[in-house]
Amino acid sequence: MVEILGSVTGAVVHGDGRGKDLGFPTANIGFDGSAPIPADGVYAGHVRILALAGPDDRREFPEPLPALVSVGSNVTFDGTHRTVEAYLLDFDQDLYGCVAEVTVELFLRGQVKFASVAELIEQMRRDEDRGREFFASRR
Numbered sequence: 001m002v003e004i005l006g007s008v009t010g011a012v013v014h015g016d017g018r019g020k021d022l023g024f025p026t027a028n029i030g031f032d033g034s035a036p037i038p039a040d041g042v043y044a045g046h047v048r049i050l051a052l053a054g055p056d057d058r059r060e061f062p063e064p065l066p067a068l069v070s071v072g073s074n075v076t077f078d079g080t081h082r083t084v085e086a087y088l089l090d091f092d093q094d095l096y097g098c099v100a101e102v103t104v105e106l107f108l109r110g111q112v113k114f115a116s117v118a119e120l121i122e123q124m125r126r127d128e129d130r131g132r133e134f135f136a137s138r139r
């Protein structure tokens with residue numbers, strides 16, 4: 001049985017344009033400030049594309065896509081506002097303007113303010129390993 005800890009739905013918006021440089025592009029989900037969102041942390045979960053980016057967008061995204069989800073204020077970069085961001089595994093497509101539902105299913109850890117970007121990247125690699133183990137165990 002899949003246990004859903006929480007979910008957020010919204011359009012994929014632009015973030016700080018840093019994820020790709022880190023090797024972990026993240027789809028930032030726009031949400032209403034009053035919407036309930038999962039507690040800050042890093043999770044394994046899934047993304048479903050509920051609406052495409054426009055009338056000419058004919059892509060099909062049939063399955064929920066496995067992802068690592070970060071909810072927090074990007075404290076390593078002294079961010080000032082909370083974001084919900086999803087790094088989709090084995091995926092490389094432009095999602096700006098699509099509407100996505102992000103569900104979080106496994107809490108991996110809390111948010112950490114790393115002393116260096118290299119340490120954040122190292123930790124995200126470990127998060128990805130744990131996420132992949134989780135998805136493999138559920139097949």
Ligand SMILES: Cc1cc2nc3c(=O)[nH]c(=O)nc-3n(C[C@H](O)[C@H](O)[C@H](O)COP(=O)(O)O)c2cc1C
Pocket residue numbers: 015016017018019020022024025026027028042068069070072073074075076077085086087110111112113114120124127128
């Ligand atoms: C798996 C994962 C773990 C993350 N963990 C942290 C964290 O512990 N601390 C932090 O400051 N940011 C964390 N982040 C968020 C990154 O800082 C953020 O995705 C990155 O700065 C890119 O932001 P952007 O999409 O606005 O460009 C994490 C992101 C992912 C995908």
Ligand SMILES: Nc1ncnc2c1ncn2[C@@H]1O[C@H](COP(=O)(O)OP(=O)(O)O)[C@@H](O)[C@H]1O
Pocket residue numbers: 012013014015016017018019020021024025026027028086087088089090091092093094095096
């Ligand atoms: N595996 C992936 N996971 C998430 N987004 C991806 C992925 N591959 C490509 N993208 C695209 O890259 C964008 C994120 O890039 P990123 O460098 O984090 O910039 P920004 O934070 O400004 O959105 C996503 O919105 C999506 O359009």
